[in-house]
Amino acid sequence: MNELDVLRVFCGxxxxxxNALGVVRDGxxxxxxxxxxxxxxxxxxxxxxxxxxxxxxxVDIYTPGLRLPFAGHPLVGTAWLLDLEIVNPPAGxxxxxxxxxxxxxxxxxxxxPPRRLQQYASAAEVDALPAPPPGEGWLYxxxxxxxxxxxVRARAFPRRDDGITEDEATGAAALLLTAELGRALxxxxxxxxxxxxxxxxxxxxxxxxxxxxxAPHAPQR
Numbered sequence: 001m002n003e004l005d006v007l008r009v010f011c012g013x014x015x016x017x018x019n020a021l022g023v024v025r026d027g028x029x030x031x032x033x034x035x036x037x038x039x040x041x042x043x044x045x046x047x048x049x050x051x052x053x054x055x056x057x058x059v060d061i062y063t064p065g066l067r068l069p070f071a072g073h074p075l076v077g078t079a080w081l082l083d084l085e086i087v088n089p090p091a092g093x094x095x096x097x098x099x100x101x102x103x104x105x106x107x108x109x110x111x112x113p114p115r116r117l118q119q120y121a122s123a124a125e126v127d128a129l130p131a132p133p134p135g136e137g138w139l140y141x142x143x144x145x146x147x148x149x150x151x152v153r154a155r156a157f158p159r160r161d162d163g164i165t166e167d168e169a170t171g172a173a174a175l176l177l178t179a180e181l182g183r184a185l186x187x188x189x190x191x192x193x194x195x196x197x198x199x200x201x202x203x204x205x206x207x208x209x210x211x212x213x214x215a216p217h218a219p220q221r
Contacts, residue, residue, distance in 0.1 A: 005081055006045075009073040010169035010193040010210035017192040019169035020215060021077040022048035027060060033067060040064050046164050047074045057087040057096075065162035070094075070111040072171010072195075072208050076103050080212035104209035105171075106200045109179035112172035115140045115156075117180060123153035131166045132157040140173040145188070152177070154189045169193035171208045178206045 003025045008018030022043045027050035030036045040048040040062035047068070050060040059078055061068045070091035079087050079096035080103040087094045091111040097104050120126050120143040129141055142154040154177075156167040167173075168190035174197050178185050184198040196209040 006215040007077045007081060008213045008215050009077040009080075010171070010189070010195050011213050012188075012192040012194050012211075014192075015211065015213055017168065017190065018211070018213065019047075019073045019167065019190075019193060020045045021074055023074075023078055023081055024048065024050045025054065025082075027052040036060060036062055037065075037067065041162075044163055046158075046167050047071050049074045049078050051078065051082070053088075054082055057082070057084045059087060059089055061089055063158075063162060064164065065160065068113065070107065070113070070172065072105070072107070072112075072173075072175060073169055073210075075105050075107070076171060076208065076210055077212050079103055079105060099209070101211050102196065102209040103212055104207050106205050106207050107175060108204055109175055109206060110204070112175050114138070115170075115173045115176055117142065117173070117177055119143060126153050126155055129155060129157075131155075132159050135159065138173075140170065140177065142177060142187075150183060150185050152185050152187045154187050156189065166190065169195055169210070171195060171210075175206045175208055178208075 005023045007021045011018035022045045041064045052058040075087045095106045115138045123143045126143045139157045145151040145153045156170040174195045178197040187195040198207045
């Protein structure tokens with residue numbers, strides 16, 4: 001039986017919600033891209049991570065339909081699970097830190113896959129969107145809940161026919177929104193997930209943080 005951990009990343013203040021993440025601790029069990037893509041499709045999580053070197057934090061990330069060079073919630077979750085200070089996805093070296101109940105990564109906005117960031121007039125408008133909204137391409141719908149305090153309401157829709165109708169918590173999109181707005185954000189996404197962000201120590205980096213928990217009743221392999 002191969003070891004599979006199932007986590008919830010970017011949980012809300014009550015520890016609920018968060019985005020499901022599968023982590024295969026021994027990537028050698030799935031030695032090629034085809035076998036990894038097949039498992040990611042079978043599991044059906046928004047992302048699944050394969051750990052190729054736990055000491056150096058080398059990881060490989062898959063959605064049910066494609067391989068990703070970078071994604072926020074898989075790196076936050078893996079850093080928490082393996083207590084890493086550095087995670088190495090294909091995009092490049094990502095620093096991680098653990099601050100009380102939050103795990104943070106520092107990444108570059110240029111690593112995030114393109115998303116359409118569409119602002120709405122109110123959080124109620126974001127809440128009222130159908131899943132998915134009409135149209136094509138990855139949509140991150142957001143509105144201010146409290147602009148002065150940096151509080152944002154958001155929902156994310158991949159619209160890519162891989163079984164993920166709505167993404168519960170999207171670190172890469174939060175990274176892009178923070179880079180665009182140039183300020184720290186407290187994002188409530190999906191049903192009640194929470195993503196914290198802040199401009200990083202360098203001009204072109206962003207910090208993304210959140211809570212991670214083991215998922216209840218996780219499948220075993």
